[in-house]
Amino acid sequence: MYIKYFKKQFCTFAAIQNRFMILFHIQKPNVKISNRRAIKKWIAQVLTEKRKSVGDINIIICDSEYILQLNKQYLNHNYYTDVLTFPYTQPTEKWVCGDLFIDIETVERNATLYRQTKSQELLRVIIHGILHLLGMDDKTKEERLLMRNEEDKALQKINVKVI
Numbered sequence: 001m002y003i004k005y006f007k008k009q010f011c012t013f014a015a016i017q018n019r020f021m022i023l024f025h026i027q028k029p030n031v032k033i034s035n036r037r038a039i040k041k042w043i044a045q046v047l048t049e050k051r052k053s054v055g056d057i058n059i060i061i062c063d064s065e066y067i068l069q070l071n072k073q074y075l076n077h078n079y080y081t082d083v084l085t086f087p088y089t090q091p092t093e094k095w096v097c098g099d100l101f102i103d104i105e106t107v108e109r110n111a112t113l114y115r116q117t118k119s120q121e122l123l124r125v126i127i128h129g130i131l132h133l134l135g136m137d138d139k140t141k142e143e144r145l146l147m148r149n150e151e152d153k154a155l156q157k158i159n160v161k162v163i
């Protein structure tokens with residue numbers, strides 16, 4: 001709880017200073033993410049269309065074991081996933097702040113499984129996490145369909161190779 005409180009307070013302080021950022025953090029040493037500026041601009045565009053503003057958003061690229069550890073520790077889930085989202089602002093707030101932990105190994109496996117490029121799958125997972133920060137959920141069939149439609153709309157706005 002302290003971390004969430006601190007992040008929210010920092011986000012509010014940063015809003016006053018107007019110094020928000022989207023940052024990439026790479027936990028896996030052999031992973032390189034290209035076109036980061038284009039991705040950041042795209043995220044900002046999606047948020048603006050939702051009448052939101054970019055807050056502090058961290059995109060952490062990690063491996064499957066780290067995601068599993070986080071999933072167990074914070075959500076009591078004992079399984080791998082492609083993205084974990086930790087929001088630090090409420091969906092009703094103007095600014096969007098939070099952390100996206102992305103399992104690059106699962107993204108790569110899913111790209112093959114769903115016949116997508118690795119870049120396209122990574123972009124889908126990034127925007128999926130951003131939509132979670134906006135308050136969207138994907139627990140029910142209807143929510144998953146709405147989430148997928150929003151992902152598809154967002155993905156039409158970007159065409160870059162990222163990995």
